[in-house]
Amino acid sequence: MSYECFDVSTKEEIAHIVLNRPEKRNNMNAAFWDELPAIIRDIDENARARVIVISSTGPHFCGGLDVSMFASGEVKDESTDVARRRQKGANFLNMVSIMQDSFSALEACRVPVLAAIQGGCIGGGVDLVTACDMRYATRDAFVTIFETKIGMTADVGTFPRIVKLIPEGLVREMAYTGRRVSAEEARDMGLVNRVYDTHEDMLAEVMEIAREIAGNAPLAVHGCKRAITYARDHSTQEGLEWIGMWNASMLQNDEILEAMTARRESRPAEFVDLPTVRNKVAKGA
Numbered sequence: 001m002s003y004e005c006f007d008v009s010t011k012e013e014i015a016h017i018v019l020n021r022p023e024k025r026n027n028m029n030a031a032f033w034d035e036l037p038a039i040i041r042d043i044d045e046n047a048r049a050r051v052i053v054i055s056s057t058g059p060h061f062c063g064g065l066d067v068s069m070f071a072s073g074e075v076k077d078e079s080t081d082v083a084r085r086r087q088k089g090a091n092f093l094n095m096v097s098i099m100q101d102s103f104s105a106l107e108a109c110r111v112p113v114l115a116a117i118q119g120g121c122i123g124g125g126v127d128l129v130t131a132c133d134m135r136y137a138t139r140d141a142f143v144t145i146f147e148t149k150i151g152m153t154a155d156v157g158t159f160p161r162i163v164k165l166i167p168e169g170l171v172r173e174m175a176y177t178g179r180r181v182s183a184e185e186a187r188d189m190g191l192v193n194r195v196y197d198t199h200e201d202m203l204a205e206v207m208e209i210a211r212e213i214a215g216n217a218p219l220a221v222h223g224c225k226r227a228i229t230y231a232r233d234h235s236t237q238e239g240l241e242w243i244g245m246w247n248a249s250m251l252q253n254d255e256i257l258e259a260m261t262a263r264r265e266s267r268p269a270e271f272v273d274l275p276t277v278r279n280k281v282a283k284g285a
Contacts, residue, residue: 003031003035004029004031004032005021005026005028005029005036006020006035006036006039007020008039013050013051013214014050014053014214015043015053016052016053016207017052019054021057022056024063025060025062026056026057027065027066028062028064029066029068030066033098036103036105037105040106040109041109043109044109044111045279046276047274049111050111050214051112051210051213051214052113054113054115056116058119059120060119060122061118061119061120061129062125063123063125064146065123103131104131104157106132107229112134112221113131115128115129115136116137116203116206117129117135117138117141117183118202119138119142120141120142120144121137121141121143122144123146123147126145126154127154127156127157127161130157135186136205137183137194137196138195138197138198138201138202139183139197142182142183143181143186144179144180144181145174146178147178148176148177159171159175162174165190166191215269216271217252217255217269217271219252219271219272223246223247227239230242231243258271
């Protein structure tokens with residue numbers, strides 16, 4: 001299947017999603033918001049991969065929201081109709097909720113999502129990468145909550161997530177100033193895991209990390225993602241109780257035995273993939 005904003009490929013249990021509008025700085029146009037969650041859910045629900053890597057093309061990872069959406073009326077509504085004018089706030093909230101859901105799909109996805117960032121990660125790009133499990137960057141990369149610079153408050157995911165990734169004081173500084181944060185500073189504050197000299201070096205290393213993840217038991221990795229996300233949003237005691245219940249229902253002795261046997265025999269383990277997701281009760285419906 002072809003997309004306007006992305007190239008998608010799968011190899012060695014790794015799905016690689018590439019932003020493919022470098023001539024537009026990979027800005028997020030209307031199609032972007034519909035295509036991204038559809039791609040993520042297709043990979044996840046059909047168990048097409050064990051890990052997802054998101055990278056980009058051109059000098060910048062993502063230039064943020066495509067301003068043409070405002071001019072075209074995708075976001076802005078200048079209707080003179082009385083009813084439409086009174087519904088403006090509700091319509092805007094509906095649009096923002098759709099856009100928020102596009103990034104929430106990354107967090108809800110059962111498999112890990114890795115972001116490989118080069119050049120500018122601007123505005124909405126920050127919303128995107130903070131919804132991923134891990135972030136990696138080239139030395140020339142920078143991150144900026146740019147919405148502040150153009151009279152907006154970031155509203156599609158940055159603040160609820162970034163405040164749980166780095167200290168609050170640093171979030172406030174980034175938000176209030178809208179300044180560029182270099183890749184090395186982002187690494188030092190814990191926003192990105194590692195920094196690489198070139199785009200090629202970064203992609204090679206990120207793919208190697210993805211292969212290592214893909215070699216583990218998918219159900220165990222899924223359990224890790226669910227447990228970490230749950231623990232982030234709940235108390236320690238609640239997290240302990242949750243992981244106990246998860247393992248009580250999900251622990252697979254066969255997978256443990258296969259992992260141990262494979263290590264002893266110095267061979268790749270053969271694990272069962274996650275099941276496909278059923279969206280209807282009736283079989284075949």
